[in-house]
Amino acid sequence: MNLRDFEVFKTIAECGSFSKASEKLFIAQPSLSKTIQKLEKKLGVTLFDRSNRIFRLTDEGKLVYEKAITMLQQMKELKIELEDINEHIHGHLKVGLPQIIGTFFFPKMAKAFTKKYKEVTLEIVEEGGLNVEKLVEKGEVDVAFVVIPTQSKELESHLIFEAPFVACLPKSHAFKNEQQIALAQLKQDDWILFDTSFALSQVVLESCRKEHFIPNIAYSTTQWDLLMALVRNELGVAIIPSPLTEMYSQNVCVKQISSQYIPWKIGIVVKKNRYKTRALKAFLKIVSDVYKIE
Template sequence: MDIRELKYFIEIVKKKNFTLAAKNLHISQPALSKTMKNLESELEVQLLDRSDKEIKLTEIGQLFFVQAEAVLNAFDSLKASLYDQSKLNKGEVIVGLPPVIGSSIFVKVLTTFKESFPDIKLHIIENGAKMVEHNLYNGKIDLGVVIAPVDENQFEYIPIMEDESVLVVHHHHPLAQREAVSIANLKEEEFLLLDKTFMLHHHVVQYCQDAGFKPNILFESSQWDFLVELVAQNQGVTILPRPILSRVENRQIHIIPIRPNCLKWKVGFLLNREQYVTHVMKVFIDHTVRTVATCE
């Protein structure tokens, strides 16, 4: 049994099909089938149930799959650490970044990082925070940037900055005359929120429920600027992080603080506790924290 066979086995399980797995692995389907039969013969167990069109794991196969993934992850971490020591400020890092965060604080981070570390390739994948967590857990990205709180039993969290989320209303809205509002004041409002892939969506819903009511969500979007435009047309109210609104110039909207400040906007890095943190990952984390601190 070798690493190649483990990779083949894991790909078959994920695709649930020999043909699709073989295509992804760039080998022939008969060769892949033969490799799996040889592996099962060597281990003297049946790992795969081939009785249906969709490949399934046997009971022993499920146990083997968990261990195989752990071994493969450990092998990849070992390779990364060896490469890391030999290359230092060379390599690449893949970062999952929600658009609502990227547009507000990461423009300067990305441009200055490229200038300071031209030999490090930076790949940005834009997704909502929920998808960032999913991609990090599955090894599709190296780092995630999310809004706290997070599950710190599963992930390591490194704070970047803290601000607050605020209420955005039409300038003729009755609440526009107030210096501040509470969550309870919004019980009768129609909400325009970022969709469920964003942590802020879940935070707003939770705080409304804590205040004794279920928010009336009229519309959801992945585009914060679209929500602002809807508010400007007096279609409802929204809650957004204050930093992203600093660049908005629209006289039809009014921004109001929420008190008590229950909707803090805490942004930080998310790391998989099972993953090796490479030198280039540390470089990007340190650069980001320093750059954001100088902008505050």
């Protein structure tokens, strides 16, 4: 019984068949079958239910699968720790960046980091905020900038920036001359939201629920410049973080929201209790210095 046996077993369980696992691992199906038979014999259990053409984990198989995930992750982290004993800071970091947040926060921090740590490469992983959280939780991304509070309890977060949401209306809107508006005043309008993979979308929908209405969503997008263009072309209203309006405020009406304070809170997140390489610690220190995290 060795780690490779458990890696093969985990892959078969996740693929749901020997044939798919064979393609993913580039190993012939007979060899996979022999590996599983050998593992079952050594453990004294049946790992897969193959009856009635149904392929699924047995109860014992489910337990072994959970333990295999933990064991393989621990060995992965052990390898990282051993490679990181050297005091010289080098390596590779995957940084999760939702599209909007990346534009505003990453360049300044990246410049400060790469100037000091030239032998650490930064790989940008661009996804919606909620997807980025999941990648950090799975250990597939080392660190990320996201909207907080996060939905995952497995993440450790630190606030680095906060700004209010504002309402963006077409120039011809009935409330164009108002200084401030309540969200409920816009409940009859068409709304333009960010895609549901964006944490911003959840913030906006929750804010509308607080004022007892569900917005009529005419468009949703992953592109904030497209969102502003849709507002400019009188296709709906939008509620967005105020920093976005500083770049694309032409030909739209920007109004403060009087009915509630909706904060855009940006934080840096890592997985709780995960080993932090020297490169990751250095990255977090730079973020702390740049954004004055207490």
